[in-house]
Amino acid sequence: MRTPVALITGCSSGIGLALSQAFLKAGYRVWAGVRKEADQAPLQALGARPFLLDMQKPEDFPALAERVATFEGRLDVLINNAGIGVMGPLLDLPHERLQQQFLVNCVAPVQLARACLPLLRQSQGLVINIGSVSGYLTTPFAGAYCASKAAVHALSDALRLELAPLGVRVLEVQPGAIASDFGASSSQGAEQLISEQSPWWPFRDGIRARANASQDKPTPAAVLAQRVLRASQRSDTPAIVRAGYGSRSLPLLAQWLPRRVLDALLRRRFGL
Numbered sequence: 001m002r003t004p005v006a007l008i009t010g011c012s013s014g015i016g017l018a019l020s021q022a023f024l025k026a027g028y029r030v031w032a033g034v035r036k037e038a039d040q041a042p043l044q045a046l047g048a049r050p051f052l053l054d055m056q057k058p059e060d061f062p063a064l065a066e067r068v069a070t071f072e073g074r075l076d077v078l079i080n081n082a083g084i085g086v087m088g089p090l091l092d093l094p095h096e097r098l099q100q101q102f103l104v105n106c107v108a109p110v111q112l113a114r115a116c117l118p119l120l121r122q123s124q125g126l127v128i129n130i131g132s133v134s135g136y137l138t139t140p141f142a143g144a145y146c147a148s149k150a151a152v153h154a155l156s157d158a159l160r161l162e163l164a165p166l167g168v169r170v171l172e173v174q175p176g177a178i179a180s181d182f183g184a185s186s187s188q189g190a191e192q193l194i195s196e197q198s199p200w201w202p203f204r205d206g207i208r209a210r211a212n213a214s215q216d217k218p219t220p221a222a223v224l225a226q227r228v229l230r231a232s233q234r235s236d237t238p239a240i241v242r243a244g245y246g247s248r249s250l251p252l253l254a255q256w257l258p259r260r261v262l263d264a265l266l267r268r269r270f271g272l
């Protein structure tokens with residue numbers, strides 16, 4: 001049997017790196033996307049095939065799919081993992097940051113799936129999108145990020161239904177808190193936005209707390225990666241995989257708590 005091939009985006013750290021390791025260990029050839037040259041060497045050392053990919057440049061996707069077709073002749077699993085968290089009061093977010101949030105997290109994954117569709121059809125393959133509990137539970141100072149992940153949930157549902165007749169399966173992962181660089185990158189972005197001129201200057205501690213919330217009691221990324229690998233190997237592919245701290249409880253809270261109670265809890269938690 002020929003070696004199965006997985007293409008994973010955002011492999012420099014966190015979940016993408018753990019997924020690369022898990023799929024390599026399971027015998028896949030892993031094409032691991034990174035943004036920076038320097039991030040290629042560690043992945044190469046693991047046995048992956050690193051390549052440069054910026055999700056903000058969807059015009060590069062067709063050439064990438066062609067490279068995979070030429071080198072491998074197949075693609076079994078596409079994992080849309082790369083993502084950013086643009087944190088801060090919604091009305092303080094500049095237009096470009098709002099656009100970047102939705103381009104990287106929502107638009108680019110659809111376009112990458114489109115570029116890879118011929119290969120995925122041939123192999124009767126699988127698309128895995130990384131959503132989030134934040135797609136269910138909207139918190140203050142993360143409106144753009146939560147909206148982007150709610151959109152990923154809707155896009156994944158539509159893709160799953162539309163790709164079914166073509167023999168391509170779709171699985172969405174909805175992580176809770178997972179140990180990664182996500183809190184550090186989100187916090188760095190939020191710090192650049194916090195300003196004395198903002199009406200939300202008095203609430204800056206809440207902004208900081210939200211930007212780093214993904215690293216509150218986080219589950220190791222390797223645990224999530226194993227769960228995803230196992231789900232990807234099932235013949236009855238599940239539509240959704242939840243893993244990580246809060247991945248089950250937070251959507252339940254969002255669904256069942258009366259809106260007034262939930263708002264009061266969130267306002268207290270983030271100092272509003």
Ligand SMILES: NC(=O)c1ccc[n+]([C@@H]2O[C@H](COP(=O)([O-])OP(=O)(O)OC[C@H]3O[C@@H](n4cnc5c(N)ncnc54)[C@H](OP(=O)(O)O)[C@@H]3O)[C@@H](O)[C@H]2O)c1
Pocket residue numbers: 009010011012013014015016034035036053054055056081082083084085104130131132133174175176177178179180181182183185214215
């Ligand atoms: N950690 C959590 O608690 C958690 C919870 C729910 C969902 N998620 C989701 O899980 C996914 C992975 O995040 P993570 O937690 O592993 O965080 P991470 O360690 O910060 O990893 C994010 C990855 O995305 C890459 N990336 C960011 N912007 C990109 C762009 N424009 N083009 C290509 N790659 C880009 C980053 O590359 P650079 O190193 O170059 O920035 C990095 O490799 C994200 O979609 C995130 O929303 C995470």
